[in-house]
Amino acid sequence: MIRITDTAISKFKEISQKAGEPANAMLRVGFGGFGWGGPRFKLTLDESLHENDILIENGEIKVVYESKLNDYLETAVIDYSDSWFNRGFQIKGGGISRC
16 A cells, blocks of 8 residues: 655645645546656646545545556555755655656
8 A cells, every 4th residue: 555654745735735726635646657667657636536546545635546556556655855856756665766
């Protein structure tokens, strides 16, 4: 199951509030193609839940992704980095590359 760090939860809440996102907005993990290190993923805000989605209520936010990505994301950790050269949300773990 995807785990999300406290830092990522805090940043998600901050971004969604600034963007005026509705309270039911979820963090959607989508497939972004293959890179040198394997599959790459993209993160977006979404309000829709589709038939083949897996929903994870993790802390104070909801994370959703297509069930076909489960094998890739099963041990993943979503984090947020605020360093000057690597700012943004990242998916780590299970051989998953940065998104």
